Amino acid sequence: MALELEDELRRAMRADTHGLRVGADLVDRVRTAHTRRTRRRRRTAAALLAAAVAVAAYPAYQAAAPEPPAHNVVSPPGDPGARAGTGKGVVLGEGGAIDAAYLPAGAVYEGSVTSLSDAWTSVEGTWTMPGGGRLTLSILRAPLAGPEDLKRLPPFDGVSSWERVPLPAGPALRKPDGTQMLWLVRPGVALHVAMTPASAGELLKIARSLTYYPTTSDDPSEKGARSGMGPGDALVDDFEVAHIPPGLQRGPLDGSPEAGGRVGVKAVEARWYSPQEDWSERGPRLTVYVMKVPRSWDEARLHAESAPGTGRPVRARVGGEDGVLSGEPGRTRILTWIPEPGVGIQVRARGYRSDAELLKVAASVRRP
Amino acid sequence: MKRDEDSFAEFVASRGTALLRTAYLTCGSRDEAEDVLQTALERAYRSWARIESGADPEPYVRRIVVNTAISRARRRAILRILPTATPPDRPAYDGAPSLELRDELMRALRALTPKQRAVLVLRYFEDLTEAQTAEALGVTVGTVKSQASRALARLRTLIEPHGTDLREVSHGAGA
Numbered sequence: 194m195a196l197e198l199e200d201e202l203r204r205a206m207r208a209d210t211h212g213l214r215v216g217a218d219l220v221d222r223v224r225t226a227h228t229r230r231t232r233r234r235r236r237t238a239a240a241l242l243a244a245a246v247a248v249a250a251y252p253a254y255q256a257a258a259p260e261p262p263a264h265n266v267v268s269p270p271g272d273p274g275a276r277a278g279t280g281k282g283v284v285l286g287e288g289g290a291i292d293a294a295y296l297p298a299g300a301v302y303e304g305s306v307t308s309l310s311d312a313w314t315s316v317e318g319t320w321t322m323p324g325g326g327r328l329t330l331s332i333l334r335a336p337l338a339g340p341e342d343l344k345r346l347p348p349f350d351g352v353s354s355w356e357r358v359p360l361p362a363g364p365a366l367r368k369p370d371g372t373q374m375l376w377l378v379r380p381g382v383a384l385h386v387a388m389t390p391a392s393a394g395e396l397l398k399i400a401r402s403l404t405y406y407p408t409t410s411d412d413p414s415e416k417g418a419r420s421g422m423g424p425g426d427a428l429v430d431d432f433e434v435a436h437i438p439p440g441l442q443r444g445p446l447d448g449s450p451e452a453g454g455r456v457g458v459k460a461v462e463a464r465w466y467s468p469q470e471d472w473s474e475r476g477p478r479l480t481v482y483v484m485k486v487p488r489s490w491d492e493a494r495l496h497a498e499s500a501p502g503t504g505r506p507v508r509a510r511v512g513g514e515d516g517v518l519s520g521e522p523g524r525t526r527i528l529t530w531i532p533e534p535g536v537g538i539q540v541r542a543r544g545y546r547s548d549a550e551l552l553k554v555a556a557s558v559r560r561p
Numbered sequence: 562m563k564r565d566e567d568s569f570a571e572f573v574a575s576r577g578t579a580l581l582r583t584a585y586l587t588c589g590s591r592d593e594a595e596d597v598l599q600t601a602l603e604r605a606y607r608s609w610a611r612i613e614s615g616a617d618p619e620p621y622v623r624r625i626v627v628n629t630a631i632s633r634a635r636r637r638a639i640l641r642i643l644p645t646a647t648p649p650d651r652p653a654y655d656g657a658p659s660l661e662l663r664d665e666l667m668r669a670l671r672a673l674t675p676k677q678r679a680v681l682v683l684r685y686f687e688d689l690t691e692a693q694t695a696e697a698l699g700v701t702v703g704t705v706k707s708q709a710s711r712a713l714a715r716l717r718t719l720i721e722p723h724g725t726d727l728r729e730v731s732h733g734a735g736a
Binding site: 223 | 594595607662670682686
C-alpha cells in the first residue's frame with residue numbers, strides 16, 4: 194500500500210516529539226511570572242496616569258462622582274498606584290486612561306488586554322472580586338458618532354434590549370440584568386463596565402466614579418479625516434505614525450515580552466499590511482517597533498542588536514537624527530534610529546521599489 | 562479564584578505536554594518551545610475565568626501558542642540569518658527508509674515558513690480540520706488550503722533532490 198506524504202509527516206512529527214514533556218513546575222512558573230508582570234504593570238500605569246492627569250483632564254463624571262471612600266484601595270499602602278491621581282484603579286489605553294475613584298473592597302487588579310480589530314480597538318483592565326466574580330473596565334475606540342452607534346459595536350450587537358441610564362455626561366446603555374454599561378465619553382471613544390452577576394449591584398456606583406483622561410490628541414474623527422485611517426491606526430506605544438502608505442491596513446499590535454526580538458528590552462510592535470494579501474505573502478508590509486533600550490545605546494548599537502545580518506548598513510538621517518539603513522533593495526528595508534536617549538525606533542518596509550515610503554513613514558514618527 | 566486556580570492547574574497537567582509538542586514543532590527549538598508555552602499560558606492565565614466560562618479552553622490556548630511561536634520564528638528569521646546553506650550531515654542510507662525519511666521530513670519541515678509549518682502541524686499533528694486550523698491561525702479556510710498545498714509541495718521538493726523519493730521509500734517500507 195502506498196503511503197501518502199501526509200501520513201509519513203504525521204508519523205515523523207509524532208516520533209520527533211515522543212519524549213517531550215512539560216516540567217512539573219510549569220504552573221508555578223506561570224503564576225510567578227504573572228505576579229511579577231502584574232506588579233510591573235501597576236507601577237507603570239500609575240506613573241503614566243500621573244502624567245496623563247498633568248496633561249489634560251477630561252472630567253467626564255467628575256462633577257457627579259461620589260467622594261472616594263478611604264478604604265477599598267486596590268493598591269496596597271505604599272504602592273505608587275495608591276498615590277497616583279485620586280483613583281483606586283487605572284486602565285490605560287492607546288491615547289487615554291480611565292481612573293476609577295471607586296472599586297469594591299478587596300478588588301484585585303489582574304492585568305489588561307489590548308484587542309484590535311478592523312472596526313474597533315479596546316483596552317480592557319480586569320479585577321477579581323473577593324467572591325470570585327470579575328470586573329472589567331474598557332476603553333473602546335471606534336467610529337462612534339452618537340450613543341446609538343454603541344449598539345452596533347461587535348461585542349454588543351447581540352444584546353436585544355438596553356436600558357437607558359442617565360449619567361452626568363449623557364445617556365448610558367445598561368443591560369437589563371445590570372451586568373454591563375456602555376457610554377460615549379467623546380466622539381469615537383466609549384467606556385464599558387462589565388461585572389459578573391454576583392457583583393452587579395456595584396455596577397452603577399463604579400460607572401459614576403470613572404474619569405476619562407485623554408493622553409493624546411485622540412479624536413478619531415479628526416485623525417481619520419487627516420490621514421484616511423481608522424481609530425487607533427497610527428499610535429504605537431507613546432508614538433504616532435502620521436504617514437502610513439496608501440492601501441495598508443492596521444494589523445496586530447504586539448506589546449508582549451517577545452516583541453522586539455533579541456533586543457531583550459521592552460518593545461511594542463505594530464504592523465500594517467495590504468488587505469488583498471495574506472499576512473505571510475509578499476504584499477506590501479510595514480512594521481514599526483518602538484523599543485525601550487539602554488540610554489547608552491546609539492543607532493549603530495541598536496541596529497547591530499536588532500537587525501544583524503540584514504545587508505550592508507548605510508547612514509541615513511531621520512528628522513535631524515542619525516539613523517542606519519539596511520536591508521535588501523527591492524525587498525525588506527530597515528531604518529533604525531534613536532529619537533531620544535533610551536528609546537529606539539525601527540521601521541521595516543517590504544514590497545516597495547524605492548525607499549521613498551520608508552523614509553516618509555520614518556520622518557512621520559513622533560510623539561503626539 | 563480557587564476554582565480558577567485548580568482548573569488552570571488541571572488544564573496544564575492534562576494538555577500541557579500536547580501544547581508543548583505543538584509549540585516545538587511550530588518553532589523548531591525545544592528551549593524556545595518551553596518559553597513559548599509559558600508565555601502563552603501566562604496570557605491565558607490572566608483571563609482564565611473568562612475563558613473557562615466558555616466551553617473548552619484548549620482552542621484559545623492553542624491559538625496563543627501557535628501565533629506566539631509563529632511570531633517568534635518570523636522574528637528569528639528576520640533578525641538572524643538562519644544557516645541554511647550548509648545542512649547537517651545526512652546519515653548514509655542504510656536500508657531503513659522510514660527512519661531516514663522521517664529525519665528528512667523533519668529537516669524539511671523546519672525549512673518551511675513559520676506559517677506553512679504551523680498549518681501542517683495543526684492539520685497533521687493536531688489533526689484539526691481546515692476550519693479549526695483557520696480559526697487557530699486567524700485566517701480563512703482558503704488560506705489554510707493554499708498554505709497546506711504549498712507547504713506539502715515544498716516538502717516534496719526539499720526531500721526529493723536528496724534521493725528520498727517518498728513513493729519509492731513508502732513502497733519499500735511496505736514491501
